Amino acid sequence: MANIRHLDPSASPLDYYGSELRRRREAAGLTQEALGGCIFVTGSLVGQVETGHRVPTRDFSERVDAALGTDGMFSRLASLVLRSQLPTWFQQYAEMEARATYISTYQAQVVYGLLQTEEYARAVLGADKPTNLDDLVAARMDRQRILTREHPPALWVVLDEAVLHREIGGGPVMRAQLAYLLECQRRQWVNLQVLPFVAGQHTATRGSFNLLRFDNDPDLFYAESYDIGHMTANLQVIRERSVGYAHLQAAALSSEGSVALIAGVLEERYGDRPDPDGCGLA
Numbered sequence: 001m002a003n004i005r006h007l008d009p010s011a012s013p014l015d016y017y018g019s020e021l022r023r024r025r026e027a028a029g030l031t032q033e034a035l036g037g038c039i040f041v042t043g044s045l046v047g048q049v050e051t052g053h054r055v056p057t058r059d060f061s062e063r064v065d066a067a068l069g070t071d072g073m074f075s076r077l078a079s080l081v082l083r084s085q086l087p088t089w090f091q092q093y094a095e096m097e098a099r100a101t102y103i104s105t106y107q108a109q110v111v112y113g114l115l116q117t118e119e120y121a122r123a124v125l126g127a128d129k130p131t132n133l134d135d136l137v138a139a140r141m142d143r144q145r146i147l148t149r150e151h152p153p154a155l156w157v158v159l160d161e162a163v164l165h166r167e168i169g170g171g172p173v174m175r176a177q178l179a180y181l182l183e184c185q186r187r188q189w190v191n192l193q194v195l196p197f198v199a200g201q202h203t204a205t206r207g208s209f210n211l212l213r214f215d216n217d218p219d220l221f222y223a224e225s226y227d228i229g230h231m232t233a234n235l236q237v238i239r240e241r242s243v244g245y246a247h248l249q250a251a252a253l254s255s256e257g258s259v260a261l262i263a264g265v266l267e268e269r270y271g272d273r274p275d276p277d278g279c280g281l282a
Contacts, residue, residue, distance in 0.1 A: 007052055013080040014052050020077070022050040024068050039063035055085060055135045058142065082142040085135040089229050093210075093222050096231070098146050102213035104156040104245055106195075106204045110168065111177060112157050114144050115184050115192075120177040123169030147190070157192045158248050164194065164265045175270040178262055185259055193252035194261050202251055203244035211241060 009019040025035050025046070032050070033043030041060065048054035056064075061078040065071065086094055097103065097114075105112050110124055118141055125136045146152060159181075167174050185192045195202060209223040218233040221241050232238075253261060 007050075012052075013077065013084045014055060017056060017074070017077050017081050018050045018052045021046070021056075021064065021074070024070060025050075028068055035064075035067060038067040055081060055132075055138060057138060058082075079142060079145075082135075082139045085132065085139040087227075089227065090224075093229050093231055094143060096212055096220055096222075097143065097210075099214060099217075100153050100212040101215050102154045102156075103210065104158075104213075105208070105210040106158045106160075106245065106248055107163060107208045108160045108204065109163065109166070109208065111159065111163060111181065113140055114147060114155065115157065115181060115190075116140065116144075117173070117177050117180050119173045120169055123173055147187070152189050155190045156249070157190070158245075158252050159192065159194050161194055161196050161261070164262060165269070167269075171270050175266065178266040178270065181262055182259060182266075185255065191255060192258055193249060193255060194258040195248060195252045196261070199251045203247045209241060211238070211245060 007015040007019045009016040025032070028035075030038070031043065032046040036043040036046045039046075039060065040063070045054060045060075049056050049060070056074070056078055058075065058078045061074040064074045068074075083091060083094055103114075110116075111120060113121070116124070118137060121140045122133065122137050125140065126133050130136060147155065164178065168177075181192060184190050207223065209221065212220040212222065214220075219238045219242075220231055220233055221237050222229060222231045224230065252258070
């Protein structure tokens with residue numbers, strides 16, 4: 001029997017999505033099972049989305065738009081729903097990240113979220129055993145869409161060498177992740193450098209941070225602790241961290257040297273030999 005629990009559409013993006021899905025489905029004269037058959041899922045899954053018990057994927061949303069003729073409405077709503085699954089303190093940063101035209105980041109522990117494979121992200125996010133792991137992973141993957149849009153932001157990444165050696169998710173996961181980094185380095189708007197252990201002391205010993213630049217808004221600095229993110233447009237902070245980031249880039253290996261190091265770790269630790277042009281197979 002179909003679940004007839006009704007949602008308050010003003011309660012959250014997920015509830016709004018569910019209530020609109022039910023309204024549009026019923027207006028089309030379809031049961032949950034009938035709509036499920038049109039989009040190749042079960043009627044039960046449609047019911048779970050309509051009642052807010054399941055977060056819709058982007059693929060699900062695109063299929064619903066096609067089946068109901070809703071002109072991309074559910075695909076657009078999917079971004080809001082997925083972003084709402086991020087920790088509350090992180091959502092504002094994610095919104096600004098999506099608007100940035102230039103992103104520079106230093107990462108000391110793990111691969112930057114925009115460059116994580118799905119399985120690597122699942123291992124990182126699953127460390128604390130959250131009950132909504134699938135939703136968190138889907139939200140992180142959705143953030144990465146900004147790199148494939150028509151006008152992606154320029155992304156400059158400095159990874160500490162420790163990131164390459166810290167085995168997250170097991171050998172196969174790391175093998176795929178390092179190969180993916182090599183693939184990402186080939187993109188026009190992505191530049192990746194590795195800060196080697198031999199660099200010694202550097203200007204980011206306090207930890208990871210991001211700098212965002214915009215066409216018409218002030219620059220932003222972002223850093224986070226265990227359960228809170230700090231974002232500021234303070235000019236002095238921006239100036240100091242921008243200079244610090246320039247020093248990090250100068251101390252890091254060149255793009256070519258970084259590719260060679262990543263490829264070396266990939267082969268030596270995870271038994272995968274990159275292809276002749278220096279890029280592994282993802």
